[in-house]
Amino acid sequence: MGDEKALTRRAEDFSAWYNEVVLRAELADYSPVRGSMVIRPYGYAIWENIQRGLDGMFKATGHQNAYFPLLIPQSFLEREKEHIEGFAPEVAVVTHAGGRELEEPLVIRPTSETIIYAMFAKWVQSYRDLPLLINQWANVVRWEMRTRLFLRTAEFLWQEGHTAHATEAEAEEEARRMLGVYRQFMDEWMAMPPVLGRKTESERFAGAVRTYSCEALMQDNKALQAGTSHNLGQNFSRQFGLTFQSETGTEEYAWNTSWGVSTRLVGGLVMTHGDDVGIVVPPMLAPYQVVIVPIYRTDADRSVVLEKAHRVAALLRDEDIRVHVDGRDGMTPGAKFYEWERKGVPLRIEIGPKDVAQQQVVVVLRVAHGDVPRKESISDTGGLVTIPGRLHRYQAALFQAALERREANSHRGVREYSKLQELIEDTGGFVYAGWCGSAECERKVKEDTKATIRVLPFEEFRTPEAPDRCVVCGGEAVEEAVWARAY
RNA sequence: CGGGGCGUGGCGCAGUCCGGUUAGCGCGCCUGCUUUGGGAGCAGGAGGUCGUCAGUUCGAAUCUGACCGCCCCGACCA
Numbered sequence: 001m002g003d004e005k006a007l008t009r010r011a012e013d014f015s016a017w018y019n020e021v022v023l024r025a026e027l028a029d030y031s032p033v034r035g036s037m038v039i040r041p042y043g044y045a046i047w048e049n050i051q052r053g054l055d056g057m058f059k060a061t062g063h064q065n066a067y068f069p070l071l072i073p074q075s076f077l078e079r080e081k082e083h084i085e086g087f088a089p090e091v092a093v094v095t096h097a098g099g100r101e102l103e104e105p106l107v108i109r110p111t112s113e114t115i116i117y118a119m120f121a122k123w124v125q126s127y128r129d130l131p132l133l134i135n136q137w138a139n140v141v142r143w144e145m146r147t148r149l150f151l152r153t154a155e156f157l158w159q160e161g162h163t164a165h166a167t168e169a170e171a172e173e174e175a176r177r178m179l180g181v182y183r184q185f186m187d188e189w190m191a192m193p194p195v196l197g198r199k200t201e202s203e204r205f206a207g208a209v210r211t212y213s214c215e216a217l218m219q220d221n222k223a224l225q226a227g228t229s230h231n232l233g234q235n236f237s238r239q240f241g242l243t244f245q246s247e248t249g250t251e252e253y254a255w256n257t258s259w260g261v262s263t264r265l266v267g268g269l270v271m272t273h274g275d276d277v278g279i280v281v282p283p284m285l286a287p288y289q290v291v292i293v294p295i296y297r298t299d300a301d302r303s304v305v306l307e308k309a310h311r312v313a314a315l316l317r318d319e320d321i322r323v324h325v326d327g328r329d330g331m332t333p334g335a336k337f338y339e340w341e342r343k344g345v346p347l348r349i350e351i352g353p354k355d356v357a358q359q360q361v362v363v364v365l366r367v368a369h370g371d372v373p374r375k376e377s378i379s380d381t382g383g384l385v386t387i388p389g390r391l392h393r394y395q396a397a398l399f400q401a402a403l404e405r406r407e408a409n410s411h412r413g414v415r416e417y418s419k420l421q422e423l424i425e426d427t428g429g430f431v432y433a434g435w436c437g438s439a440e441c442e443r444k445v446k447e448d449t450k451a452t453i454r455v456l457p458f459e460e461f462r463t464p465e466a467p468d469r470c471v472v473c474g475g476e477a478v479e480e481a482v483w484a485r486a487y
Numbered sequence: 488c489g490g491g492g493c494g495u496g497g498c499g500c501a502g503u504c505c506g507g508u509u510a511g512c513g514c515g516c517c518u519g520c521u522u523u524g525g526g527a528g529c530a531g532g533a534g535g536u537c538g539u540c541a542g543u544u545c546g547a548a549u550c551u552g553a554c555c556g557c558c559c560c561g562a563c564c565a
Contacts (some may be wrong), residue, residue, distance in 0.1 A: 005514095005526060015559080030548090034557075064527075090564070111565090145563055153565070262565050287549060294525050334525035341525095352524055362524080452563095 001139035005338075009276045014220040016385040021270060022149045023350045025279045025343045035147035035154035042343060045264055047157065051137065052195025053284065054261065057181050062349035063133040063161060064199035065161060068115050070139070071106040076114040079239040082115065088207020090142040108141040113236055113258055115206065116162045121242040124164060128354065130244060131174070132164040145372075150267030150486050151224075153250045158262035164254040166243060168233070171255035172210075173230040178259040179212045182227035189284040190265065190271045190331030191399035192216050193406060194226055195430065202439055209233035210257075215482065217406045223454045223484040226268050243306060261396035267487075272402055273367075278342030280367055282398050283391040290316055290323040290387065291345045293334045309351050312384065319388050341366060346394050347387065347446060363390070369397035370457060406430070412463045420471050420483065424449040430484050434467030434477030441472035445483060 007024070008016040022028055027043030039047065055065070071094060078084045081253045087110045094106045109115070120132060138442050145388045162180060165171040179196060184241050186192045194214035204211045208230035216226045234240065238255040246252050273280035283289045294309045296302040309325045326336050333350070340348055350362040359380045368374035372393070378386065409429030414420050435441065435453065456479045467477045 019558090030557080034558095078521095086564095140565090142564070144565095146561085156565075158565075180528060228565070260565075264565055293524095301523095330523095332523050332525085334523085334527085334528055336526090337524095338526050350524065354524075 007276055010211065010219060018271060021274055022278055024095065027266065028149050028160050035144065040203060040399060041420050042287060043266060044271070046281065046285055047263055049287070050265055050284045053185050054185055057185060058135050058161065061177065061181060065133045065136060067138065068112050068119065070291065071228065072109050072115045074105045074107050076118060077107055078233055083207035086248040087111070087236055090144060092141050092143050110142045111140070111239050112136065112142055112160055112241070113162065115314055116243050117236040117256065120164050121240045124242060127166045127244050127246050130164055130166045130254065133169060134163065135159055135161040151264055152392055156263050156324050158260050160258060160260040163257045164237070164246065166246070166254070169346070171257050172231050174429045175212060175229045175257040175259065175472070178230040178257070179214065182214050182229070182261060184228060186216065187212060187399065191395060191402055192268055193280045193399065193456055194405045195455060195461050197457040197461065197482065199455060200442060200453045202442060203452065205230045207232060209235065209259055209483050213455050216268055216272065217409060217430060218268070218487070219405070220271070221409050223430070223486040224268045224271065225486065226265060227261040229259060230257040232258060241289050254485065273398055275367065279344035280398070282345035283346045283395045286344070288324040288345050289321050289391055290347045290349060291334045291340045292323065292324070292325045292349045293333050294327060294353060295350060298432070304356050305351055305353060308356050312349065315342050315384055316387060321388065321391070330427060345485045346391055365394060413465070413467070414471055415469065417471055420445070421449055424451045424483065424485060428455070430482050432463050432482055433471035434469050435479050435481040436470035436473055436475040437478040438473070443468055444472055450487050451483045454486060455482050457478070457482055
């Protein structure tokens with residue numbers, strides 16, 4: 001790969017394209033440990049921006065960060081029956097430490113419900129202690145059979161929110177609120193508009209009463225579960241003795257929620273916006289929103305061009321734009337253009353002797369949308385102030401393009417099973433159709449097409465005319481379902 | 488775990504079928520000069536126990552056996 005200049009095209013082999021793009025944009029690299037990856041500085045910078053955005057939103061909704069241990073007593077995991085059944089196959093266990101066998105094995109957290117609710121039980125006595133709204137940024141380990149950079153790795157980074165409430169209604173409200181926070185983040189920061197809804201029983205989180213999900217549609221028309229939020233009911237509070245004394249003096253079990261997004265979002269970003277040149281990063285998440293490439297021939301040109309480049313950079317920094325001057329010598333401008341395009345930088349500014357003489361700069365967008373020219377010259381005086389607006393419009397255009405792609409690949413009102421099969425096999429995308437609510441019909445579709453019900457969509461995503469028949473068995477439809485193959 | 492592919496300088500590969508003595512090529516890297524508005528050119532240079540172990544042979548990157556690892560496709564999952 002290293003030297004081959006052209007990337008595999010998406011249409012040719014999407015999966016090969018994805019791997020090449022991730023490696024060549026220097027987002028991540030394979031590590032010596034099977035199934036785990038190294039997140040490189042450029043990829044980590046994107047993750048840091050994701051963290052920054054979400055963290056602000058969590059705090060604005062009243063949550064606080066804390067940190068719980070990586071190692072959990074095995075017995076904790078085993079207390080909630082469904083939970084251990086769901087996670088047992090993929091849990092890594094520490095059996096030895098300090099040179100001898102441990103009395104009780106410790107599991108490396110695949111998720112932290114058990115240890116967190118055990119601690120909540122110590123901290124909560126009264127209804128006055130509720131709600132307890134905690135988030136943690138952490139790593140977790142799930143020993144998956146098959147791994148893919150960012151999308152599924154043995155160890156990954158995420159955030160997991162865990163809350164305790166006095167009433168069922170409050171917990172339900174919280175679970176839905178945080179799903180909404182995810183949606184807002186995916187729309188506004190990632191320009192990756194998801195479809196929201198509830199998971200079916202078979203796709204529900206192990207130990208939850210209800211699971212809600214944000215499902216995004218990738219460019220290969222496969223769905224990506226981008227964020228989930230769970231109403232845990234009292235399943236964990238009962239197992240860990242998380243009780244409180246109510247206003248009327250009775251002892252009650254608390255109601256819990258948990259919700260999370262992971263470094264998988266970076267993979268979603270790649271597969272939502274990337275093209276045959278490389279990744280495309282929305283300005284809100286871009287490590288560099290603007291990269292300035294100086295162009296010069298002589299030493300005299302070099303000093304005046306670099307001087308201007310740094311002056312422009314300083315000006316943009318005053319506007320809170322993340323800007324980088326690529327002053328590397330011995331690399332031609334063309335090579336720099338390709339590199340930053342591969343890395344998805346939203347806006348490039350070229351400054352050469354001509355631009356110094358004419359008091360202008362050349363601005364080039366990573367991707368042109370609509371009538372906006374990809375490349376234009378703008379003046380030093382009136383032009384540079386337009387850059388924040390240009391980035392803003394670019395962000396909006398990426399969102400619009402992703403939304404249009406999602407809708408163009410959403411097939412509504414599918415009534416015949418053969419049509420559903422044909423759509424899944426041939427074109428992919430989200431297939432909206434009626435469902436009778438039976439696990440058998442769900443399983444049949446999975447066996448026949450590998451597609452699953454991604455969500456039972458919330459009202460705003462539903463087709464105006466509700467389906468009356470189950471697309472599989474023809475029985476009465478109780479809900480509209482969104483089917484797709486998924487990552 | 489089933490199927491497929493692959494382990495050779497930092498990266499990508501050729502050489503392996505048909506063993507033969509200095510193991511090649513491209514990219515990258517280092518030095519110098521010329522270059523620089525879409526992946527620069529020339530010259531010189533550094534860098535390799537050919538995945539591991541055992542065997543066959545006068546001789547193994549090449550043949551045999553075992554093992555290890557990685558990637559891709561599937562079943563399971565954020």
